[in-house]
Amino acid sequence: MTRYLPYILRNTLRNKRRTALTVLSIVISLFLFCTLRTVITSLAASLESASSARLITRRSTSLTFMLPVSYRDRLAQIPGVEDASWMTWFGGIYIDERNFFAQFAVDPQRYLELYPEYRLTPEEKDVFRRERTACIVGEKLARKYGFGVGDRITLRGTIFEGVWDFTVCGVAYPATPDLDTNWLLFNGEYLNQRMGDFGQVGAFVLKLDDPARAGDVARIVDATFANSAAETKTETEKAFQMGFISMLGNIQAVIYALGSAIVIAIGLVSMNTMMMAARERTREIAVLKALGFTDRTVVGLVLVESLLITLAGGLLGAGLARLVFGLTDFTAGGFFPSFTVTDGTVAQALGIALFLGVVSGVAPAWNAARLHIVDALRHTG
């Protein structure tokens, strides 16, 4: 086929505007596809980094209901549980609602010990335990807003009303790069006191002696609090995050539906382009066949032309996504620990481009193969 390439290339440039528009529409759609799929892979990557050596115990009914802090001591007693701590989702606003990042009020005594993968100095941990308004920020968050030790951060409460002032006492560095550090932790006693010693927390974190027994321990925990005023639901940290994500509205299904719709729409566009291109060339194809080009060869010519257009669009679209998200260090306002267009995503985008090329080339190629030379020469041009 390479010897036909000059002819095929000239054909794609025959109607430059039409080809450019088709390539552009494929670029846009595959850029969108890469973006959407990266949402999924980024969420999955952050799940991967979640531990299954820890359990999360929360209220069985809903995440928005809380549990008595007094459960902590009883949880720590359960066989298989090495240590227990607690945290509460704060959901405050930093200056503007668009600056979304996670904030937790946490057990000042033990919480940090349960998360050794976030590195802090003993001095930083010490201050955190002692100072009522102390807070710790993750490295990414610190870099994003330029937070450093000693800085004041003011949050406006939404669940817990009022203005909340914190002083940064430490910056946590992740032990591995895929760990999310877009968060702020503050001393949970402060929240408890300001809310009038309400003694409620969002969830407990349990450290296990043996991660292999996670299922058994979770069942025992939930059985312990069954039929009490506040029943619990216990699952691994990984499963908890998964549930959290599905609570966010079955993102995956929505994304796949959107992605398919885009691909189908663009498929119709490129199909139309190839049909028009081939129809305009009916007479030429007849001439080529008269010269001795076989049906197979003209099929190849049409298909390769179609593939060239869609693959150009695919390469540009995927490349653009790589470039844009690679250069800008995009995290959707801290929602994703990292937003990296994976090789798998690029491969899928190119696969879709390939598919679009074949699908849009197949009908005109079939017509070219079937074309009756005499009729085409007689009736056209």
Added chain:
Amino acid sequence: MENLAAGPPIITLRGVSKTYRRDTIAVPVLAALDLDVAAGEFLALMGPSGSGKSTILNLVSGIDTPTAGRVVVAGVDLGGLDNAALAAFRARHVGFIFQSYNLIPVLTAFQNVELPLLLTALDRRERRQHVLDVLEVVGLNDRSDHFPRQLSGGQEQRVAIARAIVSDPSLLVADEPTGDLDAASAAEILDLIGRLNREFGKTVVMVTHDPRAAERAHRVLHLDKGVLVEAVRREQP
């Protein structure tokens, strides 16, 4: 029709019929036609419009198939060939010259002429040499990088003729090759076709309305109502 010209026949039609079907109506065009064309002959086909001249060319050149009868060209019985074999036959044996040139507008003269060679095993350098050689024959080596729209009608037809002869077929079929040209260009094209017949030994079957064009032929056949009648015969040089 018996062939009296010198040389073995390169084209033999025996009992050839062609009936077109328009919806349910059958349109008979040729019925039980016989024709022999000798190798090296220059044959002109004349006759009223719609009499079936182009149909004969199409059958001879293997781009159409008869409803009945036998077509043998260059020793090949076209009746037994499938599409791919017919394509190979055309590439090997037939050079087409059309009334409206039928060059590919996005390709240069050089690339247009090169097209048939893409089907051969020749490498790039060999193809280039062949193309330059035939452009020389048609007198257009200085126009090889021109696109068809940059050429006059006569020049376009000469490029088309170069394309027809580049793979060195034994048979040239020309369907009103001067139909779209002014008198001067037409004369040039006819000179060229005559030269290809004389100097290069190409067998030529040419459909024409133009009596001056027919004068170049060894033999002129009139087709009327499906019957071929010999009108003129000249000694071959």
